[in-house]
Amino acid sequence: MTDRLWRLRRWPRVFALIVLGVVVALGMAPLDWWFIAVPAWAAVLCVLITAPGLRPALWSALLIGLGYFGFTLRWLVDPFLVDAAAWGWAAPLAVSLMALRESLFWVAGTLVARLIAPRHLSALVLSLTLAEALRGYLFTGFPWALIGHVLIPTPWAQLAAFGGPHLLTLLTLTVAAGLVWMAQRRWTGAIPLIAAVAVAPLLIPGPDPVDPAAPVIRIVQPNAPQDQKWDPNQNLIFFQRMIAYTQAAPRPALIVWPETAVPDLLDYAQPELEQISEAAQGTPVVTGINRSQNGLYYNSLILLGRMGQVEQTYDKAHLVPFGEYTPFGELLKQFGVHGIATSEGGGFAKGAVPQPLIDLPGVGKARALICYEGIFAEEITTPERPRLLMMITNDAWFGKGAGPTQHLMQARLRAIEQGLPMVRSANTGISAMIDARGRIKAMIPLDRAGYVDAPLPVARAATPYVRWGDWPVMILVLLGMIATALHNRRMRHELR
Numbered sequence: 001m002t003d004r005l006w007r008l009r010r011w012p013r014v015f016a017l018i019v020l021g022v023v024v025a026l027g028m029a030p031l032d033w034w035f036i037a038v039p040a041w042a043a044v045l046c047v048l049i050t051a052p053g054l055r056p057a058l059w060s061a062l063l064i065g066l067g068y069f070g071f072t073l074r075w076l077v078d079p080f081l082v083d084a085a086a087w088g089w090a091a092p093l094a095v096s097l098m099a100l101r102e103s104l105f106w107v108a109g110t111l112v113a114r115l116i117a118p119r120h121l122s123a124l125v126l127s128l129t130l131a132e133a134l135r136g137y138l139f140t141g142f143p144w145a146l147i148g149h150v151l152i153p154t155p156w157a158q159l160a161a162f163g164g165p166h167l168l169t170l171l172t173l174t175v176a177a178g179l180v181w182m183a184q185r186r187w188t189g190a191i192p193l194i195a196a197v198a199v200a201p202l203l204i205p206g207p208d209p210v211d212p213a214a215p216v217i218r219i220v221q222p223n224a225p226q227d228q229k230w231d232p233n234q235n236l237i238f239f240q241r242m243i244a245y246t247q248a249a250p251r252p253a254l255i256v257w258p259e260t261a262v263p264d265l266l267d268y269a270q271p272e273l274e275q276i277s278e279a280a281q282g283t284p285v286v287t288g289i290n291r292s293q294n295g296l297y298y299n300s301l302i303l304l305g306r307m308g309q310v311e312q313t314y315d316k317a318h319l320v321p322f323g324e325y326t327p328f329g330e331l332l333k334q335f336g337v338h339g340i341a342t343s344e345g346g347g348f349a350k351g352a353v354p355q356p357l358i359d360l361p362g363v364g365k366a367r368a369l370i371c372y373e374g375i376f377a378e379e380i381t382t383p384e385r386p387r388l389l390m391m392i393t394n395d396a397w398f399g400k401g402a403g404p405t406q407h408l409m410q411a412r413l414r415a416i417e418q419g420l421p422m423v424r425s426a427n428t429g430i431s432a433m434i435d436a437r438g439r440i441k442a443m444i445p446l447d448r449a450g451y452v453d454a455p456l457p458v459a460r461a462a463t464p465y466v467r468w469g470d471w472p473v474m475i476l477v478l479l480g481m482i483a484t485a486l487h488n489r490r491m492r493h494e495l496r
Helices: 002-007 010-025 034-050 054-072 074-081 084-116 121-135 147-151 155-183 187-203 235-247 270-280 329-334 371-375 402-418 464-468 471-495
Strands: 216-221 254-256 285-293 296-304 310-315 358-360 364-370 388-393 422-426 431-434 440-444 450-455
Touching: 002 010, 002 034, 010 034, 010 054, 034 054, 034 121, 034 147, 034 155, 054 074, 054 084, 074 084, 074 402, 084 121, 084 471, 121 147, 121 155, 121 471, 147 155, 147 402, 155 187, 155 402, 155 464, 155 471, 216 235, 216 422, 216 431, 216 440, 235 270, 270 285, 270 296, 285 388, 296 358, 296 364, 310 358, 364 371, 371 388, 371 402, 388 402, 402 422, 402 431, 402 464, 431 450, 440 450, 464 471
Parallel strands: 216 254, 254 285, 364 388, 388 422
Antiparallel strands: 216 450, 285 296, 296 310, 358 364, 422 431, 431 440
């Protein structure tokens, strides 16, 4: 197959490589065609390992990445279409630049593999796994659509409790490499595939233990489109909708509203907060709201008690670059560029790290997460073990296609990694109660207003990932790369 690829003329070959990247992306939500994506990854590895030289290999990695990320991140168009007249022109540019940025990590991984052990599949598997991990850390990080996310709908997702998302990436690429070896009639390549198939039934989680005393939590979803959310003529409709859901009987133990559900700044929202408390009739309410302090603005979550009293506050700590703040805004201010610095109201300020858990009366302590924060697996663990994860989000920015479903899948993975249930309240969807094995126990679909009452699933004991994080997988990858490089050096020496 690869021989035919390299015999193609330039532009047909470029097209074929981009299409291969799109085929690999079919494994991501909302399609979840992992059974197509894993064999497609075998084709990707085969292309990169058989490329006739370093330059073709790097160009191939770039083009495959552009196809993959361009298709997976297509939802990035939607935020620019909220005000299409002003920002619609920037949508293709944003998707293209993000696809290029993420693809360069794959190029770097391919380069490292070629340098330490040219044409060795094991080197490519390990270096791409490392490159994917670095995507979550460098330049503020963006671990979206990681290679291992293709396994979230499968039983193998449970392995994330041991090694997080990067263990899933390593498994995906190892099985794909095994398929390549089998195609080359190297039958030892069947070992990863046989092992993965054999272990799958053992990973299927059993039913949750029944807890008759489990607190019932109400998750509220107002279904406010982003282009109407801040419209003074519309936001009162959405607010009253949530008030009605909050008033409904029977009374739950906790009510959770989504991100920025209250349309006013906390400083001026006391009438709305008192109205929420009155509707809740003594039930604690968690809601998203913006607040200001010392001239800075924060994207926050608050716990409301009686009479609109704010019992606890959590400020979003990992902000969206260029969406919630401008990188280097404070530095540019020193050079006379004004209006984009956080201190001048040009974006949100980062919340403190760490912040206390939210103590929910009658429920337990919760690790609060606001939207974007939920994609960073390595940042979720806290010194004190919480009872649950609680995410509020405004996925209206992501449109009605791939974005909200991909965000939900990552929330499921966070629950598996932490061994904790997650309460997820989204503005337009998808709101859900997720158990500690990543299963959706109750949900409100995308683009629908409503609420759902669901008992809080039990929490598991702290997982190995909680204790050790990404370190075991990263150490394994680095040791594997060193061993592969030494083996390749020894083989080259013997051939001389």
